[in-house]
Amino acid sequence: MSDKRTVLQTHDISGLAGRFDPRMRLLATFCFAIAAVGFSSWQPLLVMIGLAVAIKSTSRPNWPRTLRMVMTMDGFIIVMLLMLPFSYPGTPLFTIFGFVASYEGFLRAILIALKANAVIFMVLALLGSLDAVTLGRALESLRIPNKLVQLFLFTVRYIDVLHREYLRLRLAMRARAFKLRSNMHTWRTIGYLFGMLLVRSYDRSERILAAMKCRGYDGRLHLGAMPALQARDVGFAVMMAFILGTIIWMEFLWPPLL
Amino acid sequence: MVHIVDGALSTEVVATGAVLGIAAVAYGLKRMDIETMPRVAVLSAVFFVASLVHVPIGPSSVHLILNGLTGLMLGWAAFPALLIALLLQAVFFGFGGLTVLGINTVNIALPGVLVWLAFGFMLNRVDGKWLWGIGFAAGSLAIALTSVFVGISLALSGQEFIPAAKLVFIAxxxxxxxxxxxxxxxxxxxxxxRPALLSPMQVAGSPA
Known part of the structure; x- marks a missing residue:
């Protein structure tokens, strides 16, 4: 319980990306993501991953942790990717237990893996060092409705509070010799735990509302304007646009993978 | 596996998901007022915490989704609540993806809302065994619908995904x-x- 780390905290220093305006970083990430899913050659995707890794490395990241995050995502899709060569019709590449893996399906799986990783690396590189509150303010200045941004900021705040509450309840359960196992008792008990967490957090939300009304909350959260764009932010935007343009040009230069 | 990653789905499916997602989130936000803002936020934080919890099952473990419970507690507000949880997961943990936020939100929140529409009104009338039954039905049906929706999203993106879609359901x-x-x-x-919490008046997405 002495661990003061929060769930939503990165330990990386802000690095290269951190020197620029969060709005521009958000927009750039979004444009890169859209471009990445549209690509059909592998070269621009590899370049994008390389670029993201280069940006990320300026923030002296905790590489094992970063890679673990990427591997978790890859773990989610690996089964689907492994099945693709066998379900995609085309030129046979090899055969396992009578199932034919097609060359086209194999390429398709590689392409999906590259796209997913390109987007994830870009997100980690450009947004990874952003703290949640800045992200919320940047979202608001990009015309995301105030209500949604409020919900975002409140959620970020209470995730930490409730995670601690969860750990406290788990500690109390451990003190009573509760151990996670694969049985009905465990599932029911975890269900009770979340029921309790919901009841407590509901009460907490009533107190929050009362405290906020006391301070004149009228349904809007006044976040104030983000600082004006500096010359270097515009420079960053132009640079990113140029790089993205180059990568898109590469897409046309190289033939599609399939 | 309920998180579809960037790059797997066809543009049409991603775009449809985004449009549906935006419409549903906007509707959910519209049904939230001053009174419900902190409640939805606190509950959406609970569901985010739930997604960090791994529960053992057999030799493996699953991480909780609890979209049925989310729907029952939040009604339409489940859409904005789950969108935010997914956004935070994408940005801070690298789960899921960015361009697929819309379709993922729909795939996870819509079953919750459907379950709420089907069972929500019964919650304050039943007790004991019946509540266990309804709760079990709601919780498992929400997951079943989510995996069906994920399967449909995959199958609509290409015939070659159909075996994977079937696997998602079985898994x-x-x-x-x-x-x-x-x-x-x-x-x-x-x-x-706290029985009052389950009365329809208390569901955040349906102001009295």
């Missing part, structure tokens, strides 16, 4: 059991401790 059968039991237990506890 989620044990998850359905766990989530069913968990949802039922949570509802039974809430009913005992």
């Amino acid at each position: 989620h059968v044990p998850v359905m059991v766990v989530e069913g039991v968990l949802t039922a237990a949570a509802l039974v506890l809430i009913k005992k401790v």
Whole structure:
């Protein structure tokens, strides 16, 4: 319980990306993501991953942790990717237990893996060092409705509070010799735990509302304007646009993978 | 596996998901007022915490989704709540993706809302065994619908995904059991401790 780390905290220093305006970083990430899913050659995707890794490395990241995050995502899709060569019709590449893996399906799986990783690396590189509150303010200045941004900021705040509450309840359960196992008792008990967490957090939300009304909350959260764009932010935007343009040009230069 | 990653789906499916997602989130936001803002936020934080929890099942473990419970507690507000949880997961943990936020939100939140429309009105009228039954049905049905929606999204993106789509459903059968039991237990506890929470007036997405 002495661990003061929060769930939503990165330990990386802000690095290269951190020197620029969060709005521009958000927009750039979004444009890169859209471009990445549209690509059909592998070269621009590899370049994008390389670029993201280069940006990320300026923030002296905790590489094992970063890679673990990427591997978790890859773990989610690996089964689907492994099945693709066998379900995609085309030129046979090899055969396992009578199932034919097609060359086209194999390429398709590689392409999906590259796209997913390109987007994830870009997100980690450009947004990874952003703290949640800045992200919320940047979202608001990009015309995301105030209500949604409020919900975002409140959620970020209470995730930490409730995670601690969860750990406290788990500690109390451990003190009573509760151990996670694969049985009905465990599932029911975890269900009770979340029921309790919901009841407590509901009460907490009533107190929050009362405290906020006391301070004149009228349904809007006044976040104030983000600082004006500096010359270097515009420079960053132009640079990113140029790089993205180059990568898109590469897409046309190289033939599609399939 | 309920998180579809960037790059797998066809542009049409991603775009449809985004449009549906935006419409549903906007509707959910519209049904939230000053009174419900902190409640939705606190509950959406609970569901985010739930997604960090791994529950053992057989030799493996599953991480909780609890979208049935989310729907039952939040009604339409489940859409904005789950969108935010997914955004935070994408940015801070690298789960899921960015361009697929819309379709993922729909795939996870819509079953919750459907379950709420089907069972929500019964919660304050039943007790004991019936509440266990309804809770189990709601919790497992939400997961079943989510895996069906994920399967449909994949299948619409290409014939070659159909085996993967079937696998997603089969892989989620044990998850359905766990989530069913968990949802039922949570509802039974809430009913005992704070029954008012389950009355329709209290569901954040449906102001009285």
